[in-house]
Amino acid sequence: MNIRTHSRWLAAAAIFGLGLATGLVAQTFSDSPQRVELKRADLSGAPGMEVIASTAEYKAGESIDRHLHHGVEVAYVLQGATVQAPGKDPSAIPTGATLLNLRDVRHAGFKVVGDTPLKLFTVHVVDKGQPLYDYAK
Numbered sequence: 001m002n003i004r005t006h007s008r009w010l011a012a013a014a015i016f017g018l019g020l021a022t023g024l025v026a027q028t029f030s031d032s033p034q035r036v037e038l039k040r041a042d043l044s045g046a047p048g049m050e051v052i053a054s055t056a057e058y059k060a061g062e063s064i065d066r067h068l069h070h071g072v073e074v075a076y077v078l079q080g081a082t083v084q085a086p087g088k089d090p091s092a093i094p095t096g097a098t099l100l101n102l103r104d105v106r107h108a109g110f111k112v113v114g115d116t117p118l119k120l121f122t123v124h125v126v127d128k129g130q131p132l133y134d135y136a137k
Contacts, residue, residue: 036055036056049126052124054122056122060081063112065108065136067106067135068101069124069126071127072124072126076097078119079095080096082112
């Protein structure tokens with residue numbers, strides 16, 4: 001391997017590593033730490049949109065802060081739990097429920113109470129390049 005080829009290989013590896021690190025840091029700043037991304041793909045026929053499938057588990061005492069998405073979120077409740085919004089009585093989110101949150105509509109803003117964690121499977125169809133979560137102030 002000559003010096004020129006070796007230099008190109010090192011440059012390509014460095015660019016790849018920086019891109020990977022940038023993506024991980026970007027996800028950390030705007031993402032829910034409980035979310036585990038399973039799959040991400042471009043939405044065919046809709047340039048600039050992507051589909052993201054994830055799971056999330058929120059244990060007792062953990063909160064889902066009030067937020068919105070730049071697209072649509074659909075959630076299926078894998079394991080229901082009791083949640084409580086500030087100033088409200090506790091309420092149940094049942095196992096098997098389906099939730100639909102429309103583009104730019106603020107939702108969540110509650111804490112999981114009781115002993116049972118809330119487990120969700122979510123699919124987001126969102127604008128590519130935008131943060132998945134924008135937290136309400």
